Amino acid sequence: MDAAAGKQPRIVIVGAGFGGLSAAKALRRASAKVTLIDRTNYHLFQPLLYQVATAELAPSEIAVPLRSILRDQENAEILLGTVNDVDLQARTVILQELGQKVSYDYLVVATGAQHSYFGHDEWERYAPGLKTVEEATAIRRRILLAFERAETETDPEERRRLLTFVIVGGGPTGVEMAGAIAGLAKRILVRDFRHIDPRSARIILIEGQDRLLSTYPENLSMAADRSLERLGVEVWLSKMVETCDEDGVVAGGQRIEARTIIWGAGNAASPAAQWLNADRDRAGRVKVAPDLSLPGHSEVFVIGDTALVTMDDGSPVPGVAPAAKQQGEYVAKVISAKLAGHPAPEPFRYRNLGNLATIGRSAAIADFGWLRISGFFAWVLWGLVHIYFLIGFRNRFAVAAKWLWAYFTVDRGARLIIGAQEPSSRSAPPPS
């Protein structure tokens, strides 16, 4: 895997999210070897991950194998691996896998972000986040098992604890999770149990600031709040989480006993800033030059949630899929220009195409700057936009069919508790 990459320049892209993948695709005509490294073998449509966590979609409907996306792009290769470090002097990327190094002429770092536990990483075991497919299926298992255990629980206090769901963080992830869990409890599961009434479930959304969706205009925050309350979600504003343990949380001085806590708060960039020894902001994002390169290293670019890019008004470009995509396409243009010896393109500018968030069945909010809507029409729009951007025709079709089916029949097909047992059951108790 070492140097000797031949005469063609080698472009290494780390991370196959929206940023990295769009960079790789935009480089299809570059006369260079493009190596895309990711630790999974698929591109994940993260905006719908919460629907995997709430049993609405299956993982394969929002994940597409990278090799099938780039199959026909002959200058691209894919490497399944976990990057650990970057050697800026030697121009190599270092993989966790024993001794593997990949050398580059141009490097694009697009490693995304994680949730931030505000210095309390020990809370993660009680309050898992929602960034990977594994986390989404683990959360789905927790939610569904809570109902199953409540069904056979005879102690009323423990039963209440099992039927209490706390979501921390009132950003899009938290709002969408709260709405989806409410839908599950109050509609989908209603007739499934004999000893509990799933409608009695308590769903609490906790936000530290004084309104939900703080990056949206205020009237849309209000609309989201009202939609959630209508679904039976308790919205707690201006409350910070002080503790998290296996029996619940303390927020704003008040204790909530709950067996299921989901973390959707804070954003911390991946450790890329450490690898690059770069200037970063408090969230760990790399401060980049106007062409998204690493200051002092015009051959290294940082994009997406890993980069801090400021807009004309001084505020940062938001950490959303369209921003990452635009940045991926932009750096592809910069690198192509360098390879061809053309002048550098204009500095990067983010074009805000609007923001969307959904709140359960039939309600959503949309903000296009010139148009701000909420309610059913925003929800239909949300569905169309998400289906349109799903990569791969088949997934688009499958998701559309599933949503329509779910809408008209009130059912959820992906309601499987998988992975609760070890794959190997031989030494374990017999199947029942």
Added chain:
Amino acid sequence: MDAAAGKQPRIVIVGAGFGGLSAAKALRRASAKVTLIDRTNYHLFQPLLYQVATAELAPSEIAVPLRSILRDQENAEILLGTVNDVDLQARTVILQELGQKVSYDYLVVATGAQHSYFGHDEWERYAPGLKTVEEATAIRRRILLAFERAETETDPEERRRLLTFVIVGGGPTGVEMAGAIAGLAKRILVRDFRHIDPRSARIILIEGQDRLLSTYPENLSMAADRSLERLGVEVWLSKMVETCDEDGVVAGGQRIEARTIIWGAGNAASPAAQWLNADRDRAGRVKVAPDLSLPGHSEVFVIGDTALVTMDDGSPVPGVAPAAKQQGEYVAKVISAKLAGHPAPEPFRYRNLGNLATIGRSAAIADFGWLRISGFFAWVLWGLVHIYFLIGFRNRFAVAAKWLWAYFTVDRGARLIIGAQEPSSRSAPPPS
């Protein structure tokens, strides 16, 4: 959960496979309380599990939540739990979950079978079987990771080891797995890699007897053999596996170096015979009375792969889904007759509706006794029969659509490596 089940008699069914589920459904008009216990929350359409293992279908397409199947059957309840033992005297079923006991007036044991490692249970870690969703996704991960690792492997010997796949057992599971892996390697993945040619993969199917599919007529065994050879599978007959380790297997005195070994041989009934302290055959199956009850206990029934039922010619009823279903419906009739004070029905008789197996794309074999066919027509028949028996309209539709799509486009959508990392990645290396 203890006694005090009220005045209605309580029927407990352990296991929600084809046998247990069909018994529960056939008891829908019985004036009794039906409790179905399973350690998963879904019914699994096991005949298609190999397609999950070979990335053709997603788990949610062949698994249906039990609660949605029995939602409208008011006399039925579902209990998620693992049965550990049965107390025949006290008439209770004992759950692994701390101290839980469930009392019964009638008991149906339908706990299925596992693969048998012929006394070498330590082989399971090297050669996983294919009975659960977790095992299927673990096998899928192994197969796909083998290709990924081969792509970056520089040692030609290790690369060959990675591209060698051994399937042990030439029954339907082994034949179907071998055909599907061949399809994956020789068609689906062909253009996905840059450094390896997936078509060079070696797929070896090892069978101890002198022909494949030994429960089928001989000419169909031959047809299966020919179809597999055409797909590039090496079929090794009359060879017993002598050792299994992480580098490969020894079979018939010959060593095969392979990183992926899949076990599809032997059948061992679940430990139900031990719980019931019952007479059993060498495979651990309970010898039942002609009405499928446990000799000496007319209130306990054993069905499906857990029971040894003999046909008129003295041979055992095969361990296939239709047999389990017929037995489930039969014991429901016996119990209903007892509850109503009606005379007992005739002894159980198995009606052979035919056997089907598929070998990769466009080939299958079918045996209906009066009709034995192989080839494309048998394959279409196989597809229709499997779709027809898939529970739940949506899954039927989804699987049909997916198969048609795969047939005309040569693509496989569920090609995801999931679960390779721990769900919690905070303490682990950063995402790449």
